[in-house]
Amino acid sequence: MSNNVNIDVEYLTRVEGHGNIKVNATNGKIEQCEWQVIETPRFFESMVVDHSYKELQHITSRICGICSIGHTLASLRATEDALDVDISRQDELLRKLILHAENMQSHVLHVGYLALPDLMGTGSVLPLASSHPEELKTVIRLHRLSNEMSELIGGRTTHPQRLIPGGFSKIPTEEELIDLRERLKNSTNDLTACADVLEATADGFPDFERETEFISLTSDEDYAFYDGIIASTDTGTYPVEDYLDVTNEFVVEQSTAKFARNNRASYMVGALARLNNNYDQLAPMAKGVAERFGLKPVNHNPFMNNVAQLVEVVHNVRDSIKIINTLLDEGLEAQDDYYEPEIEVKPGRGIGAVEVPRGILFHDYTYDENGICTAANCVIPTNQNHANIQKDMEKMVPNAINTKPEDEIKLDLEMLVRAYDPCISCSAHHLDVEFVDD
């Protein structure tokens, strides 16, 4: 079929940031097969040094416009770990709620606006407005609900202002939470409609599997997003403090972002990794959606990450309703607006690990005796997926060049990268440059 292949996708579309897909084969012999990351490194870890613990979550939130809430929470958890700050149960529940909001926001955007056009064969979300207006309206309604939920708890849809070390500067009222709960309950039809659309088109995903390792947080308490320990489908659990032994970042020539590996040459993080590790803790309605697609742990098809994202959206909605019920049952403890918890500053190091839409995220800060940051490290989910994308390509291409025409291989590879929902500019955040002295 395509024994001579020259695929050169410069700036893959419908992903965040800039990445290239390069495949070259002559007479069936593969000369190049690379996932290239070409973003400029952004040096956030250097940027936060010399800043106060009060500012770090606002600065690192800017690593990403999609997972700004996740970065804010990983940052706060690292700071609170370093300074030995405990937060109230109420604040923890509100944080879990806003993390659900972000996960919904991001997943709905990805599945609805970025992945669905591949399955519908439209190349962009815009034609869907004419060809599938009702389906698109459903997606937009869910996206809006999650945006407004983020705004209600964080003060705005992205880059939340109310999340601060030790808690919140302002919390929603009981009336606002009751209203949100109603809207979440009313979204059931929209969630079902989304599952219907994806199910009707899911056979458009290429048939592909590659055994790999899946890493995420896990917790006895719930399907872990906000809190837990590190879990691998290969090697069991690790305390969060050992994250460097799990992520093992390394530099490769084809990428300005670091790659990562643990037990194998690569591992995967994100919705599918979480589902593979924590399936039993999904809300029943979310499990129902997983069952419709035959999605069970451990699933080794990266394209199923799209489905896992939809399953998680359903879980996010159901668990949010549960959290609001708990908050209302226990009674919301009022606090003044512009509240600032008292924090006693001390030197130390702290690590925060949070599950964000694209996978497990680590922030690691060291503070001096004045609460000024002296060192920082962030390990971003998309970094951890780059090697897995590369290895998937290496498995997919040799089979494909003998069986498929070039344009089909190209689309399959684009869909593969999109399935990971990469946030490329987040991942190209730091390079260690060492100058050799003469």
Place this chain on the structure above:
Amino acid sequence: MAELGVIGLGSTIRGDDGIGVALVHELDARKLPESVELYDAGTSGMNILHHLKDFDRVIIIDAIRQEGDPGDWVFFHPEDVSSSMEIRSTHDANLFEALKLSETLGERPEEVVIMGVIPADLSLSEDLSPELEERLPELVGALEEKVQEMVRPA
């Protein structure tokens, strides 16, 4: 639902590209009718879609590439533009797409007016160029006049 929305688009670290945002903030200091709502949309791109639905009428302010001197401005309706490529936002191509999508979804405000301002300098800077800075009072005046004109009694 606010009767009239005034939405500023642009990147405030790209010099005059941030003129839309700057004008919305300038307008914020003026006394406006209660039915006017201001929105600093920054570079939020497609997110503008979620705000268009809240207004009967909108003025969207953005930097545009056009013949003329820096600081010259023009009010126009998007339906008068033959191709979105000709008058294309300097930082983001999504405005016309968002308007189109809004229309298909039946959410488009009944009247959309775009105020396009010609920039002098789009290089990295948190300040407007001296040319636009000098003409800022003129620009705010023109915008305020347009706002008063579009807030019609029901």
